[in-house]
Amino acid sequence: MRRPGRDDDPDRLYTVTGGRSRSGSDTFDLVTLVVSESEPVAGMQSEYAEILRICRSPTAVVEVASLLGLPVSIVRILLADLHAQGRITARHPRTGESADELPDPEILKQVLVGLRNLTPER
Amino acid sequence: MDSATSHRNGETDARPPLGSKAANGLKIVVVGGFGVGKTTMVKSVSDIRPLNTEETMTRAGEGIDDPSQVEEKTTTTIAFDFGRISLDATTVLYLFGAPGQERFWFLWDSLFRGTLGAVVLVDTRRLADSWYAIDRLEQRGTPFIVARNDFGGPRHSETQVREALDLSEGVPVVECDARSRGSSRDVLVALVDHLYTLASSAAEARRSST
Numbered sequence: 361m362r363r364p365g366r367d368d369d370p371d372r373l374y375t376v377t378g379g380r381s382r383s384g385s386d387t388f389d390l391v392t393l394v395v396s397e398s399e400p401v402a403g404m405q406s407e408y409a410e411i412l413r414i415c416r417s418p419t420a421v422v423e424v425a426s427l428l429g430l431p432v433s434i435v436r437i438l439l440a441d442l443h444a445q446g447r448i449t450a451r452h453p454r455t456g457e458s459a460d461e462l463p464d465p466e467i468l469k470q471v472l473v474g475l476r477n478l479t480p481e482r
Numbered sequence: 483m484d485s486a487t488s489h490r491n492g493e494t495d496a497r498p499p500l501g502s503k504a505a506n507g508l509k510i511v512v513v514g515g516f517g518v519g520k521t522t523m524v525k526s527v528s529d530i531r532p533l534n535t536e537e538t539m540t541r542a543g544e545g546i547d548d549p550s551q552v553e554e555k556t557t558t559t560i561a562f563d564f565g566r567i568s569l570d571a572t573t574v575l576y577l578f579g580a581p582g583q584e585r586f587w588f589l590w591d592s593l594f595r596g597t598l599g600a601v602v603l604v605d606t607r608r609l610a611d612s613w614y615a616i617d618r619l620e621q622r623g624t625p626f627i628v629a630r631n632d633f634g635g636p637r638h639s640e641t642q643v644r645e646a647l648d649l650s651e652g653v654p655v656v657e658c659d660a661r662s663r664g665s666s667r668d669v670l671v672a673l674v675d676h677l678y679t680l681a682s683s684a685a686e687a688r689r690s691s692t
């Protein structure tokens with residue numbers, strides 16, 4: 361048995377985000393680290409308040425989504441709102457090259473050092 | 483839901499916070515067929531108990547021949563799990579366990595954008611389960627290695643695995659036991675080593691072409 365020939369058909373499905381524009385929220389990668397710049401205020405919608413509490417220490421977008429129990433796409437929109445209000449800052453991933461290109465060898469070297477430092481046992 | 487993962491419900495104490503200097507989130511994706519050991523591998527190396535989250539996508543109807551018909555939209559929700567490893571004060575590596583089946587491809591573009599690379603986890607008893615994932619990775623140009631997770635099935639030589647998967651020559655194939663932290667770490671090291679080789683020769687080629 362062998363993997364059959366490549367299917368070169370372009371994908372015909374496409375995604376749409378209902379309701380709101382994606383611009384702005386696109387800047388939040390799954391691993392963008394979010395940091396609160398202010399405390400929740402009285403009367404704030406609970407999800408916003410919860411995000412501000414979670415992000416007192418840097419927290420990735422995907423972790424925020426998991427902790428809130430909300431889909432990532434929704435969380436991106438909430439984060440964009442908070443960002444526009446200056447209540448959070450975002451630390452975006454730096455791989456040294458534009459997305460989808462090979463990362464900077466220096467960063468990879470750093471990753472290797474960190475991985476090799478992991479003990480085989482906890 | 484997989485019992486090896488958790489979400490919500492005050493599990494925050496099981497989640498050591500990142501240091502205040504954490505600034506660079508990197509990602510690696512572990513992809514493979516059902517039950518191949520993705521969650522197990524993420525769990526073995528993660529600093530936190532793997533978390534689970536969802537992505538929803540609304541897909542517009544395709545192949546609409548009858549313009550009078552209202553375009554149909556369906557919303558699909560898919561779950562994926564992830565863990566993280568703090569590599570140093572500023573760098574955090576996120577590991578995603580992603581289903582490799584065809585109907586989940588739409589998640590991949592979101593997961594794979596900006597990813598360092600991928601581990602294709604295979605069970606040698608079910609190699610065909612990873613064909614689709616490998617096709618997608620090749621199409622995207624995402625570098626990957628293949629890790630064979632030993633479930634005690636019949637022994638295949640590396641050559642047999644390479645042939646069945648139609649792997650390009652440079653793609654490393656390693657063996658692993660996803661339940662072992664040391665073994666899972668070694669898989670990640672093998673991937674990043676491979677990426678380093680690719681990235682340095684690309685950088686070299688750029689330098690000599692100018």
Ligand SMILES: Nc1nc2c(ncn2[C@@H]2O[C@H](COP(=O)(O)OP(=O)(O)OP(=O)(O)O)[C@@H](O)[C@H]2O)c(=O)[nH]1
Nearest residue numbers: 515516517518519520521522631632633659660661
């Ligand atoms: N013998 C053996 N069993 C393993 C190994 N890795 C995982 N398993 C077992 O295989 C089962 C499935 O592992 P999971 O990690 O849940 O697999 P998965 O790919 O996340 O599965 P889905 O998310 O359901 O697609 C579990 O019972 C694991 O304990 C391995 O290296 N050897």
Ligand SMILES: [Mg+2]
Nearest residue numbers: 484520521579
């Ligand atoms: Mg799983």
